[in-house]
């Protein structure tokens with residue numbers, strides 16, 4: 001009996017969420033196997049085998065797994081699960097994991113537990129519901145547990161120190177029917193939003209894409225990632241993948257600076273586990289102040305440039 | 315082409331949800347209920363596809379208690395042609411809902427099912443993917459743009475780092491993300507017309523689906539409250555506190 005972790009990776013390397021999932025898997029049992037399904041993903045497979053606590057990484061290589069469809073990735077995972085005697089299949093609660101985990105669960109005729117924030121026992125998990133305003137403790141009764149885990153709730157396994165082997169397995173054939181035909185992935189010099197130590201987020205009050213430059217200047221000083229509220233994303237000030245919240249990214253940085261964001265529950269759902277929260281808002285009644293460690297009431301167009309200047313190298 | 319749109323009745327997104335004193339669940343008595351916001355987007359997309367001539371009929375379906383009829387009437391007012399209630403007072407979990415929907419698909423034979431990406435009560439984000447698996451259909455989750463031409467579906471999906479385009483053969487399952495469209499409001503004449511549109515009721519037994527829950531909720535609780543509320547007078551004080559008190563700046 002073993003735990004199967006589905007690695008999220010870009011073929012060359014593991015995505016940071018994967019090591020957090022390995023950290024969560026360690027609480028479910030052992031041995032831990034990590035599936036790296038990709039194309040020319042030897043680098044990611046090696047990295048997975050070296051992570052602390054990993055017994056082996058299972059490497060499957062095929063062109064149709066380079067940017068796999070949910071259909072192909074699910075079919076591959078099922079082939080591994082069916083001959084492996086796994087008690088758990090664990091994936092990150094990211095767009096990648098959420099897309100495929102329910103498909104695997106349904107094929108196995110088992111429930112899937114989404115967005116796990118704590119492991120109580122190998123069959124009992126804590127997860128947020130209602131935009132994180134309530135936490136449910138749920139027990140999964142099926143023989144195989146398929147779960148997605150929230151990376152920010154679990155410490156990452158050490159990237160090295162493991163002594164796992166890389167085992168190659170044949171790929172299942174391309175399911176056909178669907179294919180990925182394009183990707184628009186923004187390249188950025190900034191840290192990845194979901195794992196950044198500092199996040200500067202802007203809301204509707206920024207009022208234009210141009211004004212987000214104010215936040216970029218501040219983020220540069222702090223080595224921060226940039227996030228946004230749904231209102232800012234919907235208005236087109238920043239790309240979709242900047243959205244923090246119930247239906248966007250979950251972040252838990254050491255420092256989260258919310259600029260011109262009112263603090264709707266759907267936004268708080270994505271950032272209220274941050275260690276220190278700063279809010280800058282001109283409305284002293286804004287709900288964001290109720291959860292901010294340091295609130296500054298003021299006009300962002302005055303305050304943000306001042307803050308950027310104050311943080312200039314001394 | 316026929317489109318099936320599953321819609322869920324949920325606690326309205328503006329309601330502050332409260333846990334029952336005994337921790338057994340969430341208080342739903344006398345609470346405003348609405349259609350899941352993502353499902354409004356799904357209905358709207360189906361209506362737009364029909365307006366463009368890509369679809370002929372839209373069938374809304376909801377699984378749950380008799381009160382879901384209200385939600386179905388909303389879908390009809392927004393433009394669905396007919397509705398199906400799969401009536402059950404059981405706790406319908408995502409796998410059970412997916413199985414019920416698969417049985418409805420078998421009867422209705424739609425070419426496309428458009429769901430919301432996530433129900434804002436259980437926040438599961440599962441039913442669409444599960445339904446696609448049970449039907450062995452391709453899926454396009456988190457859609458922000460949908461195009462149908464001939465038997466092919468082209469969808470732009472919101473992924474972690476940006477957007478991805480997928481192309482697939484129909485029949486297929488799509489789940490709607492926030493940016494797919496902005497749903498229209500139901501007009502009064504359309505609300506009146508919706509009352510006369512057909513609404514059929516089915517039972518899980520008649521569909522041959524076992525809806526027994528696979529997970530048990532042992533307890534629910536509100537998370538510990540964050541102690542916020544500290545104000546600073548100006549930027550200088552803020553930076554000093556971040557450096558010396560919170561120690562998050564060097």
Ligand SMILES: Cc1cc2nc3c(=O)[nH]c(=O)nc-3n(C[C@H](O)[C@H](O)[C@H](O)COP(=O)(O)OP(=O)(O)OC[C@H]3O[C@@H](n4cnc5c(N)ncnc54)[C@H](O)[C@@H]3O)c2cc1C
Nearest residue numbers: 203204205229230231245246247260261262267282283300
């Ligand atoms: C199904 C669903 C899912 C959702 N998911 C998400 C999600 O994942 N993430 C998310 O963020 N939202 C989400 N929302 C939307 C959420 O409910 C709010 O509408 C949104 O977060 C508001 O964004 P905002 O705070 O930028 O805008 P507003 O609420 O308009 O707030 C703007 C704030 O800026 C302040 N302000 C204005 N001018 C200035 C100035 N010059 N200087 C300083 N402050 C100023 C105002 O006082 C105000 O507090 C969701 C909603 C629904 C229905």
Ligand SMILES: Nc1ncnc2c1ncn2[C@@H]1O[C@H](COP(=O)(O)O)[C@@H](O)[C@H]1O
Nearest residue numbers: 320321377429430432433438439440441
């Ligand atoms: N009881 C239900 N009846 C009809 N549709 C549902 C039901 N539950 C979920 N759905 C659909 O599945 C989507 C995803 O729900 P979930 O997987 O529960 O987050 C929703 O947006 C609905 O479109």
